[in-house]
Amino acid sequence: MASVMEIYQLLPKTNCKECGKSTCMAFAVDLLSRKVKAEDCPPLVRENKYRANYEKLSGMITPVGNVTETGLIVHDEKCIGCGNCVVACPVNVAADPMGAGSGKAPTSDRVIFKVEDGVVKAVNVKECRRFGENRILCVACIDTCPTKAIEFV
């Protein structure tokens, strides 16, 4: 997953304010959380010297068609359906220790991840440890993904 500094380095860093933000750093933060698109930075699109950076940014910031309320994105085209996240997710283990937690097919409806048609699907995302009042920065599903198909924004 891209970090805010990586994104900032690819922006013009001129603080021209054409995008409506006060600084390029502010734009980078919004870009990371998908509030704006790379195209919203006029100099980046307009000027030839930023072309390479613009292309790099567009590849880095993939569109969020299927983003869930908790900011969890599963990139279907990258997912191989290995189910590592299904087994590693602490919420899945608590909800279904003998099924999903033991590597087998989920037997409970309270799991967050399950694999359908060869691709992982996020359900019940409100149960995710990154959501709600006592949220923590859990990375179990991101760390265990061999293809980096899961992302939080």
Added chain:
Amino acid sequence: MKLDNNYYVCTGCALLCDDIAVELEGGKLTKVHTACRKGFAFMKGCSSPMECTVDGKKTDLGSAISEAAGILRNAERPLIFGHANSSSGAQKKAIGIARKTNGYIDDTSSFCQGPMVEAIMEGRLKTCTLDDVRHKADVIIYWGADPANSHPRHMSRYSYFPRGKERQKGWEEDRTAITIDVRKSDTAEICGENGLYQIPVKGDAEFMDALVSALSGKIPKTSYDFDKKRVLELASILKKAKFGVIFAGLGMVYALDDREPLYRLMDKLNSVSSFHLIPMAGHYNMRGFNENLFEETGYINRVKFNGTEVLHGPEYSVIEALRQKAVDAALVIGADPSSSLPRSVVRYLEEIPLIVIDPCQTLTSLKANVTIPCGLVGVETGGSAIRMDGVEVELKQITDTDRLSDEEIMTRISEAL
């Protein structure tokens, strides 16, 4: 729409995952639960199914079978090859046909995991089942293997992530995963920075001997000057293992000229702790063929029948048989040699009468004189198969088909002979 809660078995790879649920509509698969991307693609069936043909012209099943039997009858030394993607029943019939026709019989293990399966069947290497791995294993080594790509559910279902009876905390605290490979594979990504031991191509035998030295308290030396501290570190992890397992991939098999370094390593490991080896078989029933042929002849592959005599040796392997042009007809079932073998070897298949039995059109079937379509085992037909660790798994039929199973086709060819 009905959700079928009876679990089915996926035949996408040799893991034979037996927890697949499906949704059916009008006798067709509409949704598959829990299968990985590879398994799902396999279960969905082929994009171009094979037709029943003789010399390129469509025909009925009966005449294709009698034509196939005719080819085998007229041949003096036919080759019966493939078997990795066919049910155990069909494999047994194929062995019978080879015996009847004094033919060569070989499968894909001949250029795949054959050496490892052979050592296990002869009792030379200690092995265990994948369920043992889930319940007990604490040190897991992927040697020349990349299960994240070859067997997507390997790590999540058996080897690394799941909780088991004696490993209730799962991967974070209870298990250590190590990759020994020539590159940073996707599996190595998961094993972390310290989990990858990157060795040069063909450096496996030396690395094994270095590990043996380290385990015996000597300085581990390699000609490619691998960091000695790291080898000693690895040796101390292996020494502390309560239940270790090595998953031998094709990388290891191809790198070893003979199995002696591996024997030395396994003997040493078993004298200081407990280590097991499981071959990472690819096709779902390759191990099944090895076991079936072993039962019949005492050899796992590369066999030629000669009356009551059974000949075995590298000269009877599919590669040598084709390269030396020793065979005069071929029956290929459940494999696609034209895609998996070099062109210089398979070119000879075009010169001899060729029969292909498969659900899908393959590169081999395009050049065949007789093609006979069969049902997709594990989806359209049932049967049984043997998992990579030697456990027999019963396969259930999911959808109906008007095609015969591979076992029935082999039975009818055998009868027509």
